[in-house]
Amino acid sequence: MNRKRCHTFWLKSSMVCMAFVLFLTACAAEGQNQYPAAATTGPDQSGEGKSITIIHSLPVDTLDPHNGWISVRAGVAETLVRLDENMQVTPWLAATWEAKDPLTWVFTLRDNIRFQDGTKLDAAAAKASFERGIADSRPLAASLKIASIEANGQVLTFRTTEPHPAFPTELVHPTASVISIAAEEASGKEAFNKAPVGTGPFKVTGFIPGKEVTLIRHEHYWDELAKLEEVTIQFNADANVRTLAFQSKQADIVYHLAPESLDLIEKDQELDVESVTSLRTHYFTYNPASDHVADLRVRQALDKLIDRDAIVEEIMLGHAMPANGPFHALLPFGSKKAAQKLDPDGALKLLESAGYTKGPAGIWEKDGKPLKLKLIAFTGINPELPLIPLLVQSEAAKVGIAIEIVSVEYPEVYIKDNTDWDMSTASYLTSPRGDGGSFLNSAYTLGGSYNPAHIHLEELEAILRELNDTRDVPKRHELTRSALEIIHEEMPHSYIIHPNILVGIHQRVTNWKPGAEEFYIVTNKLDVQ
Amino acid sequence: MLTQLSGRFVQMVIVLFFLSVVTFVMMKLAPGDPILAILLASDGALSQAEQEAAREALGLNRPIYEQYGSWLLKVVQLDWGQSLTSNREVWDILMERLPATIYLTLGSVVVLMVIAFPLGILAAKYQNKAPDVSSRIIALLGASIPSFWLALLLIYVFAYQLNWLPTMGSGTLRHLVLPSLTLGFVMAPEYIRLLRAGLLDTLSRDYIKAARARGISEWRIMLRHAMRAALLPIVAVSGVSLGSLLTGSVVTESIFGWPGLGSLAIESIRLRDYPVVQGYVLFCGVCFLMANWLSDVGAAVLDPRIRMRGGRRP
Numbered sequence: 001m002n003r004k005r006c007h008t009f010w011l012k013s014s015m016v017c018m019a020f021v022l023f024l025t026a027c028a029a030e031g032q033n034q035y036p037a038a039a040t041t042g043p044d045q046s047g048e049g050k051s052i053t054i055i056h057s058l059p060v061d062t063l064d065p066h067n068g069w070i071s072v073r074a075g076v077a078e079t080l081v082r083l084d085e086n087m088q089v090t091p092w093l094a095a096t097w098e099a100k101d102p103l104t105w106v107f108t109l110r111d112n113i114r115f116q117d118g119t120k121l122d123a124a125a126a127k128a129s130f131e132r133g134i135a136d137s138r139p140l141a142a143s144l145k146i147a148s149i150e151a152n153g154q155v156l157t158f159r160t161t162e163p164h165p166a167f168p169t170e171l172v173h174p175t176a177s178v179i180s181i182a183a184e185e186a187s188g189k190e191a192f193n194k195a196p197v198g199t200g201p202f203k204v205t206g207f208i209p210g211k212e213v214t215l216i217r218h219e220h221y222w223d224e225l226a227k228l229e230e231v232t233i234q235f236n237a238d239a240n241v242r243t244l245a246f247q248s249k250q251a252d253i254v255y256h257l258a259p260e261s262l263d264l265i266e267k268d269q270e271l272d273v274e275s276v277t278s279l280r281t282h283y284f285t286y287n288p289a290s291d292h293v294a295d296l297r298v299r300q301a302l303d304k305l306i307d308r309d310a311i312v313e314e315i316m317l318g319h320a321m322p323a324n325g326p327f328h329a330l331l332p333f334g335s336k337k338a339a340q341k342l343d344p345d346g347a348l349k350l351l352e353s354a355g356y357t358k359g360p361a362g363i364w365e366k367d368g369k370p371l372k373l374k375l376i377a378f379t380g381i382n383p384e385l386p387l388i389p390l391l392v393q394s395e396a397a398k399v400g401i402a403i404e405i406v407s408v409e410y411p412e413v414y415i416k417d418n419t420d421w422d423m424s425t426a427s428y429l430t431s432p433r434g435d436g437g438s439f440l441n442s443a444y445t446l447g448g449s450y451n452p453a454h455i456h457l458e459e460l461e462a463i464l465r466e467l468n469d470t471r472d473v474p475k476r477h478e479l480t481r482s483a484l485e486i487i488h489e490e491m492p493h494s495y496i497i498h499p500n501i502l503v504g505i506h507q508r509v510t511n512w513k514p515g516a517e518e519f520y521i522v523t524n525k526l527d528v529q
Numbered sequence: 530m531l532t533q534l535s536g537r538f539v540q541m542v543i544v545l546f547f548l549s550v551v552t553f554v555m556m557k558l559a560p561g562d563p564i565l566a567i568l569l570a571s572d573g574a575l576s577q578a579e580q581e582a583a584r585e586a587l588g589l590n591r592p593i594y595e596q597y598g599s600w601l602l603k604v605v606q607l608d609w610g611q612s613l614t615s616n617r618e619v620w621d622i623l624m625e626r627l628p629a630t631i632y633l634t635l636g637s638v639v640v641l642m643v644i645a646f647p648l649g650i651l652a653a654k655y656q657n658k659a660p661d662v663s664s665r666i667i668a669l670l671g672a673s674i675p676s677f678w679l680a681l682l683l684i685y686v687f688a689y690q691l692n693w694l695p696t697m698g699s700g701t702l703r704h705l706v707l708p709s710l711t712l713g714f715v716m717a718p719e720y721i722r723l724l725r726a727g728l729l730d731t732l733s734r735d736y737i738k739a740a741r742a743r744g745i746s747e748w749r750i751m752l753r754h755a756m757r758a759a760l761l762p763i764v765a766v767s768g769v770s771l772g773s774l775l776t777g778s779v780v781t782e783s784i785f786g787w788p789g790l791g792s793l794a795i796e797s798i799r800l801r802d803y804p805v806v807q808g809y810v811l812f813c814g815v816c817f818l819m820a821n822w823l824s825d826v827g828a829a830v831l832d833p834r835i836r837m838r839g840g841r842r843p
Binding site for chain 1: 560568612614625684689699784786793
């Protein structure tokens with residue numbers, strides 16, 4: 001009887017398992033041809049039937065061009081000016097521009113451009129778009145500082161509330177996109193923000209918030225027609241899943257791969273990885289009100305205890321550059337000085353010169369106060385950010401400096417509400433628009449958005465005032481480099497690394513390279529073999 | 530019946546009120562600032578004075594009771610407010626995400642039933658034999674494996690190694706398979722154990738012995754007579770499970786890029802988008818209470834004693 005029951009059990013179990021496998025197989029059978037690679041090539045090479053799948057890490061809930069980057073990234077909307085591969089501002093929707101006086105900027109729009117709804121791009125249409133952007137986006141309004149806009153034919157005149165020599169660089173930002181307000185009025189704002197109408201080479205055909213955007217080629221694009229017919233951009237915040245999707249060849253371009261998976265990817269002949277220097281910088285801020293780090297020599301000692309090479313090699317697995325300042329050395333206004341190497345002996349000498357002596361417990365102290373520091377660590381979205389303080393803590397402990405690490409989600413909030421800290425981690429895009437002025441003003445003027453510690457350097461302030469009155473680009477670069485000299489001498493921050501962007505690219509993708517700015521992802525030149 | 534329903538409604542309103550108060554206070558006391566979160570997410574820059582002006586304009590500088598009061602007043606008028614990040618209506622955002630979550634809930638329930646019912650029944654029928662041991666091992670695995678790890682394992686096997694199924698996304702039956710398997714497998718152990726215990730308890734009852742004595746087949750006794758009583762605790766637990774599935778699985782949805790309520794919640798919390806988080810919590814509360822109410826109705830249908838005692842379980 002038991003044997004019979006057992007046979008029945010195995011028979012039924014096998015049937016259940018078979019049914020389950022059949023279900024999975026049936027699900028898979030339909031899609032088997034879909035997954036050898038996501039890019040497909042149609043009957044000819046003119047773009048018909050060519051499609052591509054891109055995965056990005058940041059899910060979006062709206063395609064509103066004035067409140068996000070995705071419309072420019074997806075090739076739907078465009079800006080008056082753009083950055084080229086050398087991070088120089090170049091014409092895009094605007095053919096030329098000039099400053100009439102410190103408060104007036106005049107842009108002449110190209111005459112051959114129509115929005116995707118067929119309406120012509122003239123100065124009046126662009127004016128309406130900017131008025132909408134300023135009303136809907138506080139950061140855009142704050143960065144442009146517009147007092148009034150005048151439209152006359154193809155000539156668009158901006159008057160700013162204060163001298164704004166970096167005005168054209170601010171127009172590079174995706175939130176300064178030019179969109180068709182006529183299309184928004186026709187469809188309503190809610191529908192428009194799901195399918196915005198711009199001047200780009202691709203039109204939105206579908207949008208599922210948090211999941212994907214589907215695009216089709218705009219057949220009346222003003223410039224060279226796009227090579228691809230369809231593009232799908234998917235979003236997934238999990239680096240492991242994005243990497244597996246790339247390894248499975250279910251996507252052709254995948255942003256922000258997990259660095260630890262690169263060895264496996266490199267073994268696949270069809271897959272490549274581009275490691276692109278980003279415009280982001282990770283750095284430490286020192287508290288000007290701290291008993292210890294208010295002393296320049298202590299800040300300099302701590303700077304010498306940051307093992308930037310180890311951070312690059314061991315934490316970033318080689319996908320970063322040691323930083324010598326807020327801006328990457330390859331930028332025209334970046335400092336060319338070599339980054340500080342790990343130098344414990346130099347750090348100890350500085351501590352001695354600052355009056356510190358070794359205490360009985362092996363901790364340096366001054367006036368009876370041990371050199372115990374509180375470091376506010378940023379948990380952030382970059383996985384390496386919490387690891388950097390740990391490495392610095394370890395190096396400091398070796399020479400007798402105790403660092404207590406406190407992890408928080410937003411250091412700015414902690415700094416705003418507390419004074420009991422000595423160092424804090426920060427990470428910003430320091431030159432997203434091809435100019436250093438915006439970051440320098442944000443980080444080194446009182447009340448600046450990146451200056452919660454209220455850092456104030458008299459000498460630097462004079463240079464920033466001059467920078468804010470200078471339109472000549474080479475002169476701006478020179479002033480920026482002068483500012484970097486002062487920052488290096490006064491060391492209110494220790495700049496640590498510039499992390500790279502890791503982008504997976506299937507070998508069938510052609511005419512495309514990821515840019516450091518991460519603004520222009522879907523372009524008219526992007527193609528597949 | 531009417532008294533019972535109105536009583537339930539009053540209970541629901543009280544629970545939702547306390548839920549909203551607790552969530553509102555916790556969100557406000559938690560470190561973080563929506564203006565900074567939004568600026569960091571978009572790499573936007575506003576001076577500290579402009580940030581203060583933005584907080585003022587959004588009413589974030591007002592005392593917490595005032596903020597809660599104005600939010601509650603709007604909710605009573607069926608206005609769930611606007612998202613701080615996208616300026617869209619919270620109700621529209623929730624309704625946009627709900628279908629994907631319902632779709633995933635259905636898929637997970639199917640997987641849960643396919644796994645839990647056969648294993649639970651076989652474990653009870655072949656107590657302490659190979660099928661029972663197998664089902665207990667499977668239940669132990671399901672209970673021990675974290676859902677994020679199982680999700681990555683399934684993606685690795687079925688999407689990467691076999692290339693049968695998509696790694697992420699939604700829209701087709703194929704997209705549904707892996708997230709449903711993840712959720713269903715992780716939830717199944719509780720049901721396997723409950724079903725096994727319920728069936729073993731019922732199978733030892735006198736009326737089952739009487740049925741056996743009448744020569745009714747063992748499978749018929751199991752499925753027709755014992756199952757009905759054994760389902761009672763399962764129906765009770767299913768209210769909680771259904772509620773949690775309908776409010777979205779944060780981990781599973783995030784890993785698979787599933788555009789449901791769970792992934793919306795995690796994004797909104799990250800950006801400190803208070804109106805969306807409040808709307809989500811309120812919506813979850815309603816879902817849980819409705820699911821529990823449904824499980825009570827189910828229990829009353831299964832057990833006449835509950836009906837006879839005016840809706841109270843014996």
